[in-house]
Every structure is written in structure tokens, then in C-alpha cells.
Amino acid sequence: MSSLSPINSGAAFARASLVPPAPLRVGLIGFGCVGQGFYDILWRLPGFGAEVRRIAVKNPAKPRTLPAERFTYHADELLADPELDVLVEVIDDAAEAFRLVSTALRQGRRVITANKAMVAQHLPELVALQHQHGGTLLYEAAVCGSIPIIRTLDAYFGQEPLRSVSGIFNGSSNYVLTRMGLDGTDYAPALAEAQAKGFAESDPTLDMAAFDPRSKAVILAAHAYGVLLAPEQVLNLGIENISATDIAYAGLEGQKIKVVAGLYLLPNGQLTVLVTPQFVGRESALYGVDEEFNGVIIEAEFAGPQFLRGRGAGGHPTGSAVLADLAALRGDFRYAYAKLRNAPLAYTTDLELEIYLRTTDELLLDQLGFTDITEEADEDGYIVGYVPLDALLQHRDALRQASAFVARTGNVRPAAAHSEEQPTVEEVSY
Numbered sequence: 001m002s003s004l005s006p007i008n009s010g011a012a013f014a015r016a017s018l019v020p021p022a023p024l025r026v027g028l029i030g031f032g033c034v035g036q037g038f039y040d041i042l043w044r045l046p047g048f049g050a051e052v053r054r055i056a057v058k059n060p061a062k063p064r065t066l067p068a069e070r071f072t073y074h075a076d077e078l079l080a081d082p083e084l085d086v087l088v089e090v091i092d093d094a095a096e097a098f099r100l101v102s103t104a105l106r107q108g109r110r111v112i113t114a115n116k117a118m119v120a121q122h123l124p125e126l127v128a129l130q131h132q133h134g135g136t137l138l139y140e141a142a143v144c145g146s147i148p149i150i151r152t153l154d155a156y157f158g159q160e161p162l163r164s165v166s167g168i169f170n171g172s173s174n175y176v177l178t179r180m181g182l183d184g185t186d187y188a189p190a191l192a193e194a195q196a197k198g199f200a201e202s203d204p205t206l207d208m209a210a211f212d213p214r215s216k217a218v219i220l221a222a223h224a225y226g227v228l229l230a231p232e233q234v235l236n237l238g239i240e241n242i243s244a245t246d247i248a249y250a251g252l253e254g255q256k257i258k259v260v261a262g263l264y265l266l267p268n269g270q271l272t273v274l275v276t277p278q279f280v281g282r283e284s285a286l287y288g289v290d291e292e293f294n295g296v297i298i299e300a301e302f303a304g305p306q307f308l309r310g311r312g313a314g315g316h317p318t319g320s321a322v323l324a325d326l327a328a329l330r331g332d333f334r335y336a337y338a339k340l341r342n343a344p345l346a347y348t349t350d351l352e353l354e355i356y357l358r359t360t361d362e363l364l365l366d367q368l369g370f371t372d373i374t375e376e377a378d379e380d381g382y383i384v385g386y387v388p389l390d391a392l393l394q395h396r397d398a399l400r401q402a403s404a405f406v407a408r409t410g411n412v413r414p415a416a417a418h419s420e421e422q423p424t425v426e427e428v429s430y
């Protein structure tokens with residue numbers, strides 16, 4: 001006769017159902033910062049139940065930390081191997097990543113990627129391929145490294161309307177801004193320090209000109225709002241032209257400059273997305289997100305505000321997100337893209353933003369069409385007032401080339417709000 005009490009038999013059942021499944025066989029494409037970080041995590045977690053069976057890299061001449069026989073130089077061999085349960089794509093070439101990932105999805109496979117540029121550029125097709133062929137693509141590592149933001153938005157907040165999702169999505173530019181803010185270091189030495197510490201690439205354009213956080217904002221727009229955007233639709237202004245003057249201006253008001261990616265549901269029910277430097281005061285949770293850290297604020301309709309902060313890059317933090325995706329795949333998780341099934345939300349750039357602009361280019365000042373100017377300092381060459389978002393989009397390349405620096409104050413209003421014909425418009429502050 002069994003001596004198990006009902007409680008004990010429940011515990012035995014729970015233990016039996018936790019018997020580990022057969023180890024997942026992983027094909028790893030890319031063995032750089034993220035690939036090695038993820039490999040090391042799996043090595044440290046032998047009980048996790050996954051093994052890297054095969055590794056594909058590109059350069060046969062590169063010294064490796066594992067024996068040469070562990071590597072192939074033809075990623076297609078992994079695509080052709082039916083014994084691999086999951087493919088993890090962590091290469092640094094967006095076009096090749098799309099070829100590999102889309103081929104794997106056409107085979108109906110389970111795939112993990114960290115490539116935000118690739119996902120942002122091809123999201124509609126990647127969603128369609130999963131529907132057509134039954135495969136699964138997860139990409140938590142593509143947005144804010146270790147911060148579990150995509151699954152939070154997709155699964156947890158899949159039904160709840162969100163007022164905004166905003167944050168610091170790029171650790172390299174945040175590190176540079178932190179250095180500049182601490183001791184008046186200028187941009188070039190702050191960037192050189194970030195590069196020396198491995199926080200910024202040798203070609204820093206993607207990070208410093210805010211292309212990288214723009215890709216991340218585009219990905220979040222799909223999960224948080226069900227809006228599929230082309231990256232070019234989103235304004236991205238970076239910090240390449242920032243100077244100690246701009247940092248000092250922010251400091252006068254007790255503020256910091258941060259590159260803020262913001263997805264905002266406007267009072268008229270439309271969505272706008274902006275990625276620009278912004279003045280951030282102590283009242284914001286982003287004020288304390290310094291160095292190479294990332295932070296995300298979710299303003300949910302019913303849950304209210306929530307804040308996540310963590311490391312946005314690096315081998316182990318990013319490898320941790322890949323590990324979480326692997327565990328999710330084992331549980332048959334897939335993104336629901338629930339909000340893509342809702343009535344489509346309109347995306348708008350028909351707005352005016354209050355900005356601080358520092359430039360010596362008179363033509364640019366005319367072209368941007370400032371209204372409601374509240375400050376203008378000739379000696380420092382800056383002006384504060386409202387400009388149409390469409391004008392900033394149209395002239396964003398000219399702004400970069402003219403060494404101009406733009407930061408948002410956070411105030412936003414519908415286009416032509418200054419017009420006397422339309423006096424009762426709503427201004428909002430983010």
C-alpha cells in the first residue's frame with residue numbers, strides 16, 4: 001500500500017512532470033561577442049538541457065577559443081542538418097542574417113536571432129513566413145539586451161492598451177552622454193573611451209546617429225501597438241554633433257540629455273514614434289539610467305507605469321536573452337502579435353515638437369520653420385521653439401551634415417497648433 005499522502009503524491013507527480021526532456025540540439029551561427037557569451041552560459045548551466053551541436057563562423061584564419069573541428073565555415077550546412085532542433089543566428093551581417101533566417105523559417109524551423117537591424121527591416125515578411133510555414137522566430141536579444149521587454153509587451157501586455165513605451169535603448173551613446181555629463185569631457189574623447197572599453201563599435205554611426213535604437217523602436221511598435229513601420233518612417237537624431245555647451249544648457253535646469261526612443265499614443269488615438277536626444281529631469285526614471293545601461297518605461301492603461309533597467313549589450317547579458325528564448329521555444333512559446341489583429345492604429349508624423357536646436361546654419365533655421373520661440377541665444381547659437389516633425393524628418397541628413405544638435409523638451413502638439421484658426425488643440429508632454 002502506498003504511504004504517500006495526497007500532498008506527497010502531488011509532489012511526486014510534480015517532480016515526475018519536471019523530468020528534463022531530451023537536450024535541445026542547437027546550431028549556432030556566429031561566434032563573436034554574443035555567440036561566445038551564449039555558448040559560455042550553456043556551458044555553465046549543464047542542467048539546462050541544451051547542447052551546441054554545431055557552430056558556423058566566417059573567417060577560417062581567426063584564432064578560436066574552441067578546437068578547430070568544432071567549426072564550419074558554411075552556415076548553410078546547419079540549415080541542411082535535420083538533427084538540429086533550434087538555430088541561433090548571431091552574426092553581424094544583416095543581409096546574410098535575413099537570408100539564413102528566412103530560409104530556416106521556410107523550412108518551418110525554430111530560430112532565435114539577435115539582429116535588430118534585420119528584424120526591423122523585414123518584420124512583416126518574418127511574421128508572414130512563420131504563419132505560412134509553421135516555424136517560430138524569437139528575438140528578445142534584439143531589443144535592450146538582457147531586459148525582457150519584447151515578451152513582456154507581446155505576452156503580458158498583449159491585450160492592454162499602452163499609453164507609451166519609452167526608454168534608453170542604446171548603451172553606447174548613453175555611456176558617451178554619461179561621461180560628458182560627469183566631468184565636462186567633450187564628445188570625441190568620451191567616444192574614444194567608450195570604444196576603448198568595448199561599449200562602442202569602431203564605426204560608431206549606427207549607435208551615435210541613433211539608427212540602432214530606431215530599429216529597436218520599430219520592433220517594439222509591432223508588439224506594443226500592432227503597428228508595422230519601415231525604419232525610415234521614424235525620426236532618428238543622434239548625438240554625433242553634441243557639445244559641452246549642450247550638456248551645460250541641460251545642467252542649468254538640473255536635467256541630463258539622454259537619447260530617448262519614445263512610442264506615444266497621442267490623445268487623438270494615433271501613434272507616433274520618435275528617437276532623439278531629450279532633456280530628462282530627476283522626475284523621470286530614465287534620469288538615473290547611466291553608463292552603458294538601458295531602461296524602459298511602460299505606461300499601461302490599467303497597470304499604470306512600470307520600469308525595467310538592465311544591461312543592453314555584452315556577451316553574457318545578450319546571451320541571457322538568447323537563453324531565455326531557447327527556454328521559451330522548449331515550452332512552444334511563440335509571439336502572439338496580438339495587437340496586429342486589432343483594428344489598425346494610424347501612425348502619424350503630423351505633429352509639432354518643441355526642440356532645442358544649436359546650429360550656425362541660418363538656412364536650416366529657415367527650412368525648419370520655427371514657431372513659438374521661447375529662447376534664442378545668438379552667442380551660443382541655440383534656439384528653443386516648435387518645429388513640424390515632418391520638417392525634421394525631411395532635413396535629418398542636413399542636420400547631421402551641418403553639425404547641428406537637436407534635443408526635444410518633451411512637449412508635443414498637433415501640427416498647426418499655433419494657428420489662430422485652430423486655437424483649442426491639445427499639447428502633451430512626454
Ligand SMILES: NC(=O)c1ccc[n+]([C@@H]2O[C@H](COP(=O)([O-])OP(=O)(O)OC[C@H]3O[C@@H](n4cnc5c(N)ncnc54)[C@H](OP(=O)(O)O)[C@@H]3O)[C@@H](O)[C@H]2O)c1
Nearest residue numbers: 030031032033034057058059090091092114115313314318
Ligand atoms: N554585441 C552585443 O552586445 C549585441 C547586443 C544585442 C544584439 N547584438 C546583435 O547580435 C549580433 C551579433 O553581434 P556580435 O556583437 O556578437 O558580433 P561580432 O562579435 O562581430 O561577431 C559576429 C560573428 O558572426 C560571424 N559571421 C559573420 N558573417 C557570417 C557568416 N556569413 N556566416 C557565419 N558566421 C558569420 C563572425 O565570424 P568570424 O568569427 O569568423 O568573424 C563572428 O563570429 C548582431 O546582429 C548584433 O546587432 C549584439
